Amino acid sequence: MKGWGTRAVATTVATAAVMAGVGGLAPVHAQTSWLDGLVDGCPDLYVLGMQGTTESSPDAPVKVDTGMLSKIMGPMLDRARELGASVDRAYVPYPGSFGGLTPGGSRSYVASVTEGEQNLSRAAQKVLAQCPSAKLAVVGYSQGAHAASNFLRSVGTGSGVVPAGAVAAGALFGTPTRSPGSGLFPGTAQTSPSAVPGTTGDAVESLSSVSFSVPEGGGIGPVADLTEDYGSLAGRVSSWCQSGDLACDAPANAPIVRAVVNIAGQVEVGGDPFVAVATVGRALASTAFTTAVDVVNEDIAAPKNALEAVSIQPRKTISQRLAEASDPRATPPTGQDVTAALLKVGLIGLNAAVTVVKKVLTPETIAAVAAVGLANPAAAFGVLAAKTVGVLPELVPPATSQRLVRQAFQVVQNEIEANRDAFDLVAMTTVRNVAAEHGSYGSVPATAGGQAPTRFVASWLAAAAADLGDDPSSFTSTSVTSTTTTTTTRSTTPAVVPSTPSMTVASTPSEPAVTTTNSAPPEPTVLEQGGVSAAELN
Known part of the structure; x- marks a missing residue:
């Protein structure tokens, strides 16, 4: 995306409240009773979903299909049933709020995304503790995708709560952690998912080819959360971003906008204006203090601490420093940094x-x-x-004054250049339908056949579950006496879909199918559903 207009700066907070979150690491004590109802069976693939802003809450049910992710979970269960694949799903509850700026709670995004990431970690550990042989998949949308992205990145880099080998796939929609210009599978040039390690990958490889254009912009989240790749999970984590979706396609050249969103994401309202003012004040004070220390230490040069020798030599623009300092994950200045800045200013003043x-x-x-x-x-x-x-004139000679004036103008020019996308009126049209683009992942085409991104991911997860169910030890060779060829058949496994009201257990071709209800017809076996050739199985 090339840019957006001046009005976008004024509406950034409201837009971000609808779309995405700001990460943080503040400790949050969440209720964990929902974990008790998380696992009611051990499928080959267990999918954990992180809903978007206002789509979840701390007491949201874990097995009810709602929100954007319901467009994935429902079709995935249907497709898994068709494939005879073993899969289950649950939604991880968390606040899903934006400091009271949106319905659903007064908790700031810092706290909300943090709790989401923590709950996702708890859910992953719970599933694997009860089902050690199961694999995990994680899907997230908007604010939930922010939490899911942080979780997947930590797992892929080896610092997560579960091993990377336990995660089969990940899919993010409109995530504010998307690195500018990142491909569909960050860290790779792939346009299709990699097979789950340890499987033949036949079902995943048979998926429709993807034709989805990714935009030039990046996520609107904190710089520290932007993710270029997912380590050992690269190729198995997709990041879907529709052009014009400001959550993941924010202008690359507007750091001041990121600073505004970062500060807004730390606000707690709760219906109390004094609380709002206090939290904004704390965020601004911390940002200003960190920025001032960095500017003095890194951008102001004063040989021998002489006032006449002072010059401005910025290594970064002020707006870039503000964007970094306003990140709630940013490391505050150390005592040594603060002392160095105060000493420099003090010595300059003393010499003067x-x-x-x-x-x-x-x-x-x-x-x-x-x-x-x-x-x-x-x-x-x-x-x-x-x-x-x-x-x-001796304190600040004319030559020094002229130099400082030139450097000050250069600082202003650098700021305008660094934030040029925030003043690009022509490019403003690319973000005029932010809300529509942010919610379009269930409708825009992603494949040549017109599959939406959500439907493609549903098929992908079902295919991954099918590949996981293809246990090589369950394959047997049967000779066909009428020919000289040998065909390979597979013993079928039950399609585990716990959320459905009735379920059919497919039998092997030599046995009659047994149904668990009186009304549901026998479910066809894998071989009866169109047949599986020896070439496809091998």
């Missing part, structure tokens, strides 16, 4: 004061003040003032 004393309080000046006498203090003050004004 010493210069004034040396140049003003000379014997001649003291004599002139004495001549005026205490009878006329105003005249004596005038003498000192005149002497001080005469010293100013």
